Amino acid sequence: MGFQFGRSEGFPSQYSAQHTSVTVDVTETVLITISVIISIAYISIIPSYQKRQSIYITTKVVFSIIIGCLLMIENFGQEWEYGSTRSKTPYRVNVGQKIDAHIAVKIGLRSVNITLKAKSEEDTPLKEEIIDYNERFSWMWDQGRIGFGPYAGLLQRTFREGQRRGLPIPILWIAEYFIIDGEGIRFGRFYRTAGWYCHILLWTAFACWILANIFLQSVSRYTAYLTGLIGGLQLLTCLVWICIHNPIPLVIPFNDGDIRMTLGLHFWMTLGCGLLCVLLAIIMIYMDLRYPNTLSTFLQIDPLGQYDECIMRSCQMDDMLRRKIHMNDMIEMTSPFSQNRNTSMMVLKRRSTIKNAQKSLFRAPVPMKMEIYHDVTTYKNQDDTARYIVCLNKSYKQ
Numbered sequence: 001m002g003f004q005f006g007r008s009e010g011f012p013s014q015y016s017a018q019h020t021s022v023t024v025d026v027t028e029t030v031l032i033t034i035s036v037i038i039s040i041a042y043i044s045i046i047p048s049y050q051k052r053q054s055i056y057i058t059t060k061v062v063f064s065i066i067i068g069c070l071l072m073i074e075n076f077g078q079e080w081e082y083g084s085t086r087s088k089t090p091y092r093v094n095v096g097q098k099i100d101a102h103i104a105v106k107i108g109l110r111s112v113n114i115t116l117k118a119k120s121e122e123d124t125p126l127k128e129e130i131i132d133y134n135e136r137f138s139w140m141w142d143q144g145r146i147g148f149g150p151y152a153g154l155l156q157r158t159f160r161e162g163q164r165r166g167l168p169i170p171i172l173w174i175a176e177y178f179i180i181d182g183e184g185i186r187f188g189r190f191y192r193t194a195g196w197y198c199h200i201l202l203w204t205a206f207a208c209w210i211l212a213n214i215f216l217q218s219v220s221r222y223t224a225y226l227t228g229l230i231g232g233l234q235l236l237t238c239l240v241w242i243c244i245h246n247p248i249p250l251v252i253p254f255n256d257g258d259i260r261m262t263l264g265l266h267f268w269m270t271l272g273c274g275l276l277c278v279l280l281a282i283i284m285i286y287m288d289l290r291y292p293n294t295l296s297t298f299l300q301i302d303p304l305g306q307y308d309e310c311i312m313r314s315c316q317m318d319d320m321l322r323r324k325i326h327m328n329d330m331i332e333m334t335s336p337f338s339q340n341r342n343t344s345m346m347v348l349k350r351r352s353t354i355k356n357a358q359k360s361l362f363r364a365p366v367p368m369k370m371e372i373y374h375d376v377t378t379y380k381n382q383d384d385t386a387r388y389i390v391c392l393n394k395s396y397k398q
Contacts, residue, residue, distance in 0.1 A: 027076045035069035056298050063280070064216070067230065068209050070273045074234070075202040077266035078108040078136075080241065087256035090169045091118075091131070099131060103170050105252070105259055108266070109195035109202075111138040112178055114171045135162065135171050137178065139192045146181065155179055155188055174252055174259070187250050194245035198237045202270075205233040220295050224284035231277030238271045 042061045046054045084104035091099045101118035118131040137158045144153030148160040159179045162172060178188035212226035252259040287295040296302070 025078060028073055028078075031069060031072045031076065035065055039065050053300070056300060060216070060299060064209075064213055067227075067273065067277060068206070068213075070269060071202060071206045071209060071230075071234075074237075074266050074270045074273070075109065075199055075206070077269070078111070078113050079106045079264035079266045080109060081105075081107040081245070081261045081267070082264035083250075083252070083259040083261040085254055085257035085259050087254035089254055092166065092168055101131065101170060103174070103254070103259065105174055105261070106264065107191060107261065109199045110140050111136050112175070112191070114174050116168055116170055131168075133168060133171060135167060135175075137162075137175050139178070139188060139195075141192070141196055143181070143189060143192065155192075170254075177250065177252060184248060187246055187248075190244065190246045194241050197240050197244065201233050201237040201240065205230045205237075208233065216299065216301075218301065220284060220292075220299050220301055221288050223299075224281045224288060227277050227284065228281030231274045231279075231281060234270050234274030234277065238267060238274065241267065 039062070042065075043058070046058055046061075049057060082105070084102065086100070086102050088098045088100050089103070091097060091101075099118040101116055104115040106113040106115075113134065113136045116131065116133040137155055139153060139155040142153055144156060145151045148156050150157075156179050159172070159175050162175065177185070178191070180186075181189050208226045208230045212223050212230065215222040215226065250261045284295065
């Protein structure tokens with residue numbers, strides 16, 4: 001009854017679809033929005049810290065979120081290669097008029113994106129039509145059988161669907177270069193293979209980024225190693241893309257120019273982020289070896305968490321001290337622990353095998369006056385051993 005009032009046709013009104021042109025990449029916009037929301041959530045709690053701590057935490061959080069966001073954008077970005085031209089070209093089948101169009105091609109790890117834009121000229125059959133196309137042909141991930149059947153690859157099936165919809169001739173002309181898989185024309189196969197390996201490497205780098213954020217709260221050395229691994233995987237991704245993506249340069253000819261593919265924004269983003277991660281890893285490893293306490297303060301990590309408790313006999317400690325103390329001082333000095341060679345002590349030793357590069361292998365002693373007992377846990381530092389033991393001997397003899 002509701003649809004019969006005031007109507008003669010007897011059914012609801014039907015309106016034609018109003019298609020709008022693509023303005024932004026939805027996936028990339030969502031990833032950036034999520035990163036911004038996480039950044040705002042962290043920044044909102046930073047004022048609760050002291051001034052110096054807030055600077056440290058802001059720097060740490062910003063670098064971490066930027067690297068994670070870039071990893072996802074690189075993985076799902078659509079501009080690993082880019083090419084464009086402007087040319088007069090036929091528009092549709094059975095339409096004799098040509099259009100002066102701007103044609104662009106963007107190739108990502110998972111698909112190829114083709115853009116066609118042109119201004120409608122007056123006094124032509126196309127004057128009322130908006131020519132602004134943006135079509136994406138995906139190839140995830142199976143190559144499929146030859147042809148356009150149900151077992152063909154996703155790229156071939158998407159191309160056939162575009163033909164049924166009546167896409168403009170320039171878009172179909174470009175897409176044909178990727179669906180042909182024979183003789184020397186195998187652009188689609190090579191791009192699909194390169195994208196497959198690159199997306200695996202980038203997902204591995206993202207997993208390392210998650211682990212790096214976990215270790216960022218406990219052990220700075222592991223964070224540095226994982227950050228360097230993230231950078232190495234991104235650099236390897238760029239190398240794999242260059243080596244595999246296409247042995248023959250892709251050139252698509254048109255009447256007034258050719259589309260020649262060049263490395264795009266997301267390739268250079270991956271390369272730059274990889275170099276940044278490697279540089280950060282080198283800085284963190286150097287700081288961890290030479291200035292571990294400063295790095296722990298900057299990263300808000302408990303420095304004692306990077307030490308292992310180990311038991312050393314007094315004879316082992318004396319041998320270690322003699323290697324660090326000047327000969328003259330060693331002759332005049334007698335270690336309080338040498339009277340009982342079987343005495344053991346507890347020391348904190350850094351978790352690392354690069355002993356020669358470390359500034360301090362053992363934890364510095366607590367600056368407080370203390371009596372000497374054989375069963376008390378003692379913290380030794382090789383760099384301050386001479387001064388510390390001499391003071392201990394004097395107080396011990398007194």
